[in-house]
Each structure stands twice: as C-alpha cells, then as structure tokens.
Amino acid sequence: MAKRPTSSPAPDAAPRAPRKSGRPTSAKPPRPRAAKAVPPEQPAPKPKPEPAPGPAAPPAEAFAFPGAEQRQMLETLSMNLAKAAMTAQAAIAEAALSQADRPAALSPDPFNVGPAMNSVMTSLASRPDKLFAAQADLFNRYMDLWASTTRRAAGEEPPAPSKDKRFKDPAWSENPAFDVMRQSYLVTADWMNGLVSSVEDVDPLTKRRAEFFTKLLTDAFSPSNFLASNPAALKALAETNGESLVKGMQNFAADMERGAGKLKISQADYGKFEVGVNVATAPGQVVWRDELFELIQFDAATDKQRAIPLLIFPPWINKFYILDLQPENSMIRWLSAQGFTVFVCSWVNPDKDKAGFGFDDYLEKGIYRAVEKALEQSQADHINTVGYCIGGTLMGAALAHMAAKGDKRVTANTFFAAQHDFAEAGDLLLFTDEHWLNEIEQQMDAAGGVLPGAAMAETFNALRANDLIWSFFVSNYLMGKDPPAFDLLFWNADQTRMPKKLHMDYLRSMYGQNRLSRGEFTIGGIKVDLSKVTIPLYFQASREDHIAPMNSVYRSARAFSGADVTLTLAGSGHIAGVVNPPSAHKYQHWTNAALPPTLAEWQAGAEEHPGSWWEHWAAWLQARSGDWVPARDPKKGPLPPIEPAPGSYVKVKS
Numbered sequence: 001m002a003k004r005p006t007s008s009p010a011p012d013a014a015p016r017a018p019r020k021s022g023r024p025t026s027a028k029p030p031r032p033r034a035a036k037a038v039p040p041e042q043p044a045p046k047p048k049p050e051p052a053p054g055p056a057a058p059p060a061e062a063f064a065f066p067g068a069e070q071r072q073m074l075e076t077l078s079m080n081l082a083k084a085a086m087t088a089q090a091a092i093a094e095a096a097l098s099q100a101d102r103p104a105a106l107s108p109d110p111f112n113v114g115p116a117m118n119s120v121m122t123s124l125a126s127r128p129d130k131l132f133a134a135q136a137d138l139f140n141r142y143m144d145l146w147a148s149t150t151r152r153a154a155g156e157e158p159p160a161p162s163k164d165k166r167f168k169d170p171a172w173s174e175n176p177a178f179d180v181m182r183q184s185y186l187v188t189a190d191w192m193n194g195l196v197s198s199v200e201d202v203d204p205l206t207k208r209r210a211e212f213f214t215k216l217l218t219d220a221f222s223p224s225n226f227l228a229s230n231p232a233a234l235k236a237l238a239e240t241n242g243e244s245l246v247k248g249m250q251n252f253a254a255d256m257e258r259g260a261g262k263l264k265i266s267q268a269d270y271g272k273f274e275v276g277v278n279v280a281t282a283p284g285q286v287v288w289r290d291e292l293f294e295l296i297q298f299d300a301a302t303d304k305q306r307a308i309p310l311l312i313f314p315p316w317i318n319k320f321y322i323l324d325l326q327p328e329n330s331m332i333r334w335l336s337a338q339g340f341t342v343f344v345c346s347w348v349n350p351d352k353d354k355a356g357f358g359f360d361d362y363l364e365k366g367i368y369r370a371v372e373k374a375l376e377q378s379q380a381d382h383i384n385t386v387g388y389c390i391g392g393t394l395m396g397a398a399l400a401h402m403a404a405k406g407d408k409r410v411t412a413n414t415f416f417a418a419q420h421d422f423a424e425a426g427d428l429l430l431f432t433d434e435h436w437l438n439e440i441e442q443q444m445d446a447a448g449g450v451l452p453g454a455a456m457a458e459t460f461n462a463l464r465a466n467d468l469i470w471s472f473f474v475s476n477y478l479m480g481k482d483p484p485a486f487d488l489l490f491w492n493a494d495q496t497r498m499p500k501k502l503h504m505d506y507l508r509s510m511y512g513q514n515r516l517s518r519g520e521f522t523i524g525g526i527k528v529d530l531s532k533v534t535i536p537l538y539f540q541a542s543r544e545d546h547i548a549p550m551n552s553v554y555r556s557a558r559a560f561s562g563a564d565v566t567l568t569l570a571g572s573g574h575i576a577g578v579v580n581p582p583s584a585h586k587y588q589h590w591t592n593a594a595l596p597p598t599l600a601e602w603q604a605g606a607e608e609h610p611g612s613w614w615e616h617w618a619a620w621l622q623a624r625s626g627d628w629v630p631a632r633d634p635k636k637g638p639l640p641p642i643e644p645a646p647g648s649y650v651k652v653k654s
Helices: 068-099 113-125 128-153 176-197 204-220 231-239 243-258 331-337 359-378 390-405 426-431 434-446 453-463 465-478 487-493 500-512 550-559 599-604 614-622
Strands: 284-289 293-298 304-306 310-313 342-347 383-388 410-416 537-542 565-570 588-592 607-610 628-630
Touching (some): 113 128, 204 426, 204 465, 243 465, 331 614, 390 410, 453 465, 537 550, 565 614
Antiparallel strands (some): 293 342
16 A cells, blocks of 8 residues: 655644545645744834735745655556556457457347337326426425535534445545435436336336336446546545556456456456365266266265155256355255255256257256166155256246156155246346347357357346446456455356257247246147146245246246145345355245235245244155165266266356
8 A cells, every 4th residue: 555645744834634544625725824923122024015906925835846755656646547547448449459350239229228218208208297297306306405415514414324335435425525426316316217117108018128227227327336436446546546446457457358358347256266176065976977967966974865865957057056165055065964865967068069959858858867867876766856946947847747747756846946937027027028039049149059158147247237247347447356255256157058949948938928837838749737746846935036036936836736835935035045054044034834826925924934944945855755774875876976076067168
C-alpha cells in the first residue's frame, strides 16, 4: 500500500484535521493566518494608504509546491492510471482483432426484447392518465428525497447502512453525496420497474420479458458498477496509488483472453482446484464406461449396507461433483456413511459426434443401461434412484415409461429441484420463445451440433445478474481483487456441452409446450403418463430456487397423482438448498404429509424444522432400502474396476 505524506507542516502553519481515508471531500481554501501582535516597545508602523479596489491576492500557500514524497505519489498515481488505461485498451484491441474474422451476431435482438418493450410502451401510451400518475409519483419521490437530503445537511443523523449488497460500504450512507446518488438511483430504478409491471393489457409472457430486461438494464446502470461513482473503488484507488485499477485491468485482460475475445468474468480462482485432487475426492471405482456415461460405485463407509442400492442421475448440464465438492459437504460421502451403496451416473461431456443424441438415447443408453449395470454390480434385484434438476425431468419420464412397460426394478425415487410441469417454470421460460429457439439452434449449428457450455452459463448468470455478474465485475475490475477460492463457483464454471437434438427437444417439449405433464410426450416409442407411476416418490424443492421455482416443483409433485408423494421444502436456492449437510447447521426445511391443491395451502400447514433436510430424507430412504447386508466392495463386484473415481468423463473440459 502506498504511503501517505509524512512531512511536517511549516512551524507557523495551522495544523489540518486528518482526512478520512477514502472519503471524497470538497477542497477548502486555507484558513487566513492570524495577524501577529506588535511588540509594545516598538512604535506601531505607520499605516499604508489603502490600495485601489481590485481582486484579492491569493495567499502565499497557494503557490507552495508539493514535497518530494507527494510528488512521488502523484507520479505513481499518474503512471498507474496510464498503465491501467493502456492495459484495457490493449485487451479491447486484441479482442476486436480476434473477433474480426467471425460472423456477425445472428440477430441484433436475440431475446426478442424489442417487440415486448414496444407492446408495453404502446399500452402505456394508450393510458395517458396512468403516465401522468406515474410522473407525479416520480416527482413526489424526488421531493421526498430532496427533503431528506436537506434535513441531512441540517445535521440529521445519516441513514442506517443499506441491506442491498451493492451498497454495503458505509460511505454510501455516511457521505451525503454518495447517499443522494444511491437513493436517487434506487428511486428511479424502482419507479421504472414498477411502471413496466403496472401494465395490464399485455400478454403475460410478453410483459414478463419486458420486466426481466428492464430489471437487467436498471441493474447494469447501478452507480456501484462505475469507478467514478463507487466510493469503495475510489478508496482502493487512493490507498494504492492506482495499483488496484492496474490489477483490475489486468484481471479484465486475462478474462478477455480466457473468453477468446469475449468477456468471460472469473467467478473463482480456478487454479486452486483440481477435479480428483481437492474436489470430487470420494473414494470409489468406475465400474462401467460406454459412449454416454461412466458408472461410479463409491466405497462403503460402514461394515453393513442396505440391500437396495442407490443410483443418482445428476443433470447433464453440469458435472456430478456438485454432490462431492469437499469431504465436509459431500452428499456422496454422507450417504455412504448412512449405509447406502451409492452409484452415480457421470455423463459424458458430449462433442459433435453426439449431436444427434436425443431423449430416446438418454433413456435407453443412459437410464436403462445404468440401472442394469448397477444391479449387476450390486447383485440386487431392485434399486432406488435419484434425479437432480434436468436429470430428474428425464427420470420422471423414465419412470412413466417403466410403468407403461411393467418394469418394476426401481422401487423408490427421489427428485432434487426437478420439474415435470413447466407451466410456472420461472424466468427461464423467457428464453424459450420460437424467436430465441431459432437463434440458439443456429448457434448450435455453428458449433457443430452442440451447445457450448458457456452459453448455458451466461443464461443462468443473467437470472441473477447482481450476484453472478456485477458483483464480480466490481470486485475483479474496479477493486482489483483476486477471485475467491470457492469450490462451488469453480464447479459452476465447469460447464458441459449439450447435444442439439436433446436440448432443442427439451426446450420445445418441456418449456415451450409442457408436453410431459399433459401426457403428450413420447419417449422410447411410448406416450408417457406421469399419473401411471405408483412407486413412492420424495420431492425436494428450495424456497429461493430461481431455476426450478418451488411452485413449479410443487406442480410437478402433484402431476404424479398415482404415487405416494412426500415433499420437503428447503431453505436457500437451487444449489445450497440441495447441498446442505446437517453438520453445517444452516437454513431450515418444512414438511407436510399432505399435498393440497396449491403450494400456499401446503405451506400454511407445514411444520418448520431447523437445519438440513437430509436426515428427514435419509429416514424415508432407509425405510425403502431393504435389510442390512455385508458392505459391497467396488473392486470385488462382477464388473471389473476400470479406474478410480471420479473417472475420466468428469475431467473433460468444454
């Protein structure tokens, strides 16, 4: 950290109050010196004639030159600012060159926002009374803001620090200038979002699209996202003589290079983790491998295990080790410690040769083959299964297919954050209109028939832009901080590709047409009916899930009307709501044995419990997993071990 000036002021200069670090203040003229008293023994000097009226001469201190150390600080700051600017310019120029030979964007408006906003604006224009009321409301809000600002200038105590994470730095409330900036932004953003939401005579999905992108826009223009209006970033700039900005622009250049000319914001220190070394370390063996998946059997952690093994199907959008990040939060290790024989289907990271794979392939070559091989390896007659997220969507269709065929090998199934009824599937519905589907289809064609992993990552990040985009933009680039060493964010960035046929069918059939819950979805040559599934089902939903919203999961649970369904609602979101070991003592969960028509009714009768839902699920699973048998050794089963867990497929990068 650069040093502050330490040279002493001149002996006859009045001492100055120390300046608070990082708090921008207005420059103040130096105080005039007090007149020196005339010694009594000397006659008073004869007064000089008054000079002619004119501009007052500046005090002598105004012409004082800074000391050597101050000059050095200014030179360092200037050099660092220039270096930061040159680094950013070089990165942008390099990106422009790397993109020069690539085709232009498929559409200037890939999300079809223009028509949605036009519909909203047309509706507002047709209601001038609503516009006048909105303008009056905005005027009143600003009058309230100026009134509070005036009271603040008169000595009123500053407001409490904001609960909004973007404005958590104390300067946002302590410094009047930044406080006004923050509050005026919040007033305007809230007013704009409220105005769009107030439209009534527009198609609900069109209105929702306009709301979503209005919020994206207002989030992007937050004063916290700009160096000149972010007090924490200015403080770091001052305290480091510009070195924080140099580091930030170096981070920016590295992310541009990592994205091959597109900004790919780092969310974690990716060099601190390695799959199979300090994440995905649960011991086990790959006991089967084919073109679509590796089957991993994990080592026993108890002398005896339940007779019926457990086979987990994670989403193929991500890699399975979300369930095995660190030993202390590994669901796989925890399940093994409860006495279950745990198998996991580790999906291949598909390349162009899998472009034609669809739901039929993932059913026959995935679900059915994994069940067959897990039963062969464990020498059991029945198996329990788990489907997580999109893996749960496939598993639900597979259970209906099994019911139609009379296949009774699966005796109980659990769904983590899985959807089957997509009528209320949240903001992801905005990305599934035909305009956007045509765009994404062309994108996959350009990539050889697969969806690049980064494309899904960008979509998920947009759903929580403040947390997953702008917070890192500010921290990495404006503050010059290194990304955190966070295993969850490392996993989040380790995306996989998706075959064109499978992904387009998923988006069109599930999100677009909701065919699975309507009994109109055909898989494996059979039009499947979820109501025909009769085995016990356990549904887990998360209260703050933005990918599989709790209401959507609840509707999905009720779609299995012929099954004995148990539903648990967990605190937190799509990942932390699922991966929440009991030892963490975090969040809470709710249970209710009934399954009334609406989630609101279910919540009204639910009982709240502190901590993780895992133990509630384990008790349910234990009762459906048979007797105790001697523990199974993955190395001694009928299928010869191929290599140690976590296998090879999980290590393939996109």
